[in-house]
Amino acid sequence: MSTLTDPPRASFRLSQLIYDTRYRSITIQVVAFILILAGFAWLINNTVQNLAALGKDFNFGFLSSAAGYDINQMLIEYNNQMSHGRAALVGILNTLLVAFLGCITATLLGVIAGVLRLSKNWVVSRLMAVYVEGFRNVPLLLWIILIFAIMTESMPQPNQFRGAEPTASMILGDHVAVTNRGIWIPRIGFTSSISGNESVAPIDGAAPLATGGLDWLLIFGTLALSLITIRFVRRRSDRIQEATGVRPKTWYQQVAILVIPVGVVLIALGVTVVAPYLKGFNFIEGTHLRNSLIALWIALSLYTGAFIAEIVRGGILAISKGQSEAAFALGLQPGRTMSLVILPQAMRVIIPPLISQYLNLTKNSSLAIAVGYMDVRATLGGITINQTGRELEGMLLLGSFYLLLSLVISGALNFYNRSTQLQER
Amino acid sequence: MAVSESEMETQEEVKMNKTVFFGGLAIAGLAAGVASAATLDDVKARGSLNCGVTTGLVGFAAPDANGVWAGFDVDMCRAVAAAIFGDPTAVEFVPTTGQTRFTALASGEIDLLARNTTWTFSRDTDLKFDFVGVNYYDGQGFMVPKALGVTSAKDLDGATICIQTGTTTELNLADFFRTNNISYEPVPIETNAEAQQQYLAGACDVFTTDASGLAATRATFEVPGDHVLLPEIISKEPLGPLVRHGDNEWGDIAMWTLNALVAAEELGVTSTNVAELGAAATDNPEVNRLLGTEGELGAMIGLSADWAKNAIAAGGNYGELFERNIGENTPIGLARGLNAMWTEGGLVYSPPFR
The missing domain is CATH 3.40.190.10 (Periplasmic binding protein-like II)
Structure with a gap:
């Protein structure tokens, strides 16, 4: 029979680093870490040597020198005497604009298409399948260029709106002009703007109209207050319903709270709708949605929407059939079953992949290069680099911008994701 | 037993593979690829000139129906290739856009940029390039x-x-x-x-x-x-070929090839008579020096004695290139204007070959 002996004395041998499973993982990690560090060192060293060989230095001073070029779409004030940094900011805002618009429309499209693809109506579900497969399986760049080409080649020129017998005319009661240079839609102006009305009057003798940030702040502030008040009203209704079983009718109160304060503010500011009109070479006044923005926005929305549709469909299918059967047993209509029972649960499955779709859309917006949309890649990463010869600095800044933006988007959505997850105890 | 033997072999193999794996990782090379300063050596070793041109501008640089690049800037590339190799076809044309051209040149992807590029102060200094001359005075x-x-x-x-x-x-x-x-x-x-x-x-x-x-x-x-x-x-848009700053020998070759084409027009050397004039010394000493029948100008820039002869034979002198690609008898129909010889009231002028 065996006798108990002391375990052998742990004497550490070097070979244990590889052959002993207790140490092996540490060895591998250390080696990998050293290799990664060496890789970085090599990259940096290579960069420094190459910069030296080219006689270039590394500094960001170019950002404060005058840019010298013009940008067509500006969300903030900019002219060609302002700095490269300012031009980069204009580009950043343009990127954010198209990413924001794209995310909203892609989500709407995706949710609708995803739900409809599960429809029992054969025609509807097949149509959605065609949409999803069509857009998902053709490169985004082609869609961008296709939409841009359609806009440029088949829409009328501004010139055709002119003369006694124009060959093209504005639509929606002379308020919207669809041209091959983009779409002009009416803009909202304020006759007694609190930001001041220094801007030039568009028509001789007409009152100057400004659209100031302060005005919008006031309007949206009022709107937010109204919404908060409405929430209070609803909570009160909830309490009454819980206590008495009868929900008081408050919809007219809610509508009044929503509409009246904003209406008063709008009237006080003297809100006016300014329709675009043809003057000189182009339409002026109104808001100009350029071809490049439209092509990029529509293509990004349709393309990402197709992916989101699949995510939504997957999320809905992940919910057990018993849930909808239970809802039907309670007498809920299919629409309310979807919005009250299925979608809230499906959100838990949908949100994580949705985040990566938003990130994709944001990064794909740099395909703007194909249609000359002046995003941050075109200003900072294009013209500025070209005029100043600061490829390395420009590309680093550009890369860090996209990285930062992606981290912010995924951070915000992860926060939302946590709030929709099951609270397990 | 056969089974245990094969087992042992497998184990040994695993062990050996591991060793190779770790060894391979350990000696991961740390050689830094630095942009070389000796462009001429690189070009000679490669056997062809990498020349940056436009993505397509008829008359200056555009591929024809057969995919062969032709144009005024293209001929400049061919002349430089001919000066180096004696072969005007030893050129790889790299199409570049307004935005990609400088990065392509700075990174060494191309050796020479001949792409209607305007000579400006900041490009010459801050962007670290050297313009080798003006081949078209434009606005x-x-x-x-x-x-x-x-x-x-x-x-x-x-x-x-x-x-x-x-x-x-x-x-x-x-x-x-x-x-x-x-x-x-x-x-x-x-x-x-x-x-x-x-x-x-x-x-x-x-x-x-x-x-x-x-x-x-x-x-x-x-x-x-x-x-x-x-x-x-x-x-003012003085358009000219350019090279990276810092390799003056290479810059000299491009510059003097351009000058040779200009001098050839001034001296009456054309693609048709260059072979004859270059065969033996003529009674014009400057033609002799240009075509290498007298003096050692070629050796001074590291090329053969008949470098300029080859460059001129490639497509002709400056005037011939102009007339063939963009001149008044082409669809583009540009007059010589500022780009006439200095002797004819223009600005095109070459320093002497001496």
Whole structure:
């Protein structure tokens, strides 16, 4: 029979680093870490040597020198005497604009298409399948260029709106002009703007109209207050319903709270709708949605929407059939079953992949290069680099911008994701 | 037993593979690839010249129906290749856009950039390039459809203008409109083909670039007569080939090849008589020095004695290149103007070959 002996004395041998499973993982990690560090060192060293060989230095001073070029779409004030940094900011805002618009429309499209693809109506579900497969399986760049080409080649020129017998005319009661240079839609102006009305009057003798940030702040502030008040009203209704079983009718109160304060503010500011009109070479006044923005926005929305549709469909299918059967047993209509029972649960499955779709859309917006949309890649990463010869600095800044933006988007959505997850105890 | 033997073998194999794996990782190379300063050696070792040209501008650089590049800038590349290798076809043409050209040159992807590039102070100094001369004296112009009835660039207030991004024209345009206190809407485009498509579709009212480029573009239109060039020339655009700063030997080769083509026109050396003139010393000492029948100019720049002879034989002298590609008898129809020889009232001039 065996006798108990002391375990052998742990004497550490070097070979244990590889052959002993207790140490092996540490060895591998250390080696990998050293290799990664060496890789970085090599990259940096290579960069420094190459910069030296080219006689270039590394500094960001170019950002404060005058840019010298013009940008067509500006969300903030900019002219060609302002700095490269300012031009980069204009580009950043343009990127954010198209990413924001794209995310909203892609989500709407995706949710609708995803739900409809599960429809029992054969025609509807097949149509959605065609949409999803069509857009998902053709490169985004082609869609961008296709939409841009359609806009440029088949829409009328501004010139055709002119003369006694124009060959093209504005639509929606002379308020919207669809041209091959983009779409002009009416803009909202304020006759007694609190930001001041220094801007030039568009028509001789007409009152100057400004659209100031302060005005919008006031309007949206009022709107937010109204919404908060409405929430209070609803909570009160909830309490009454819980206590008495009868929900008081408050919809007219809610509508009044929503509409009246904003209406008063709008009237006080003297809100006016300014329709675009043809003057000189182009339409002026109104808001100009350029071809490049439209092509990029529509293509990004349709393309990402197709992916989101699949995510939504997957999320809905992940919910057990018993849930909808239970809802039907309670007498809920299919629409309310979807919005009250299925979608809230499906959100838990949908949100994580949705985040990566938003990130994709944001990064794909740099395909703007194909249609000359002046995003941050075109200003900072294009013209500025070209005029100043600061490829390395420009590309680093550009890369860090996209990285930062992606981290912010995924951070915000992860926060939302946590709030929709099951609270397990 | 056979089974245990094979087991042992497998184990040994695993052990050996591990060793190889770790060893391989440990000796991961740390060699840094630094841009070489000796471009001529690199070009000779490669056996061909990498020359950056436009993505397509008829007359200056565009592939023909057979895919063979032709044009004024292309011939400059061919002349340099001929000077080095004696073979004008030893060129790899790299199409570049206004935005990619400088990065391509700075990174060493191309050895020479001959792409209607304007010689400016900041490009020569801050961007670390060296312009080797001017092969076309140009200025920025505007092209508009005749139907618009515009007669002056100052009438263009509010116009939509197609402009190639990353060019000097973009900056000149901004300056011109600012100083004249009028406004415009820029439509940024990448290539000349894109500009042409947008302009013809009426997505922009005006196309602006170097006047030579406008003429070349207009020549490819179905009805060139429907479009006019406005009288204003708003800038000086001395276009020339350029190389990276810091390799003066290489810069000298490009510079003196260009000068050789100019001197050849001045001295009456053409592609037809160059073989005859270069065969034996003539009674003109400068022709002799240029063609290598006297003196050792070739050796001074590290090339063979007949380098200039080869360069001229490749496509002809400066005047021949001009007339064949963009001259008055071509569809582009540019007059010599500023680009005539200095002896004929132009600006084209070569330092002496001595």
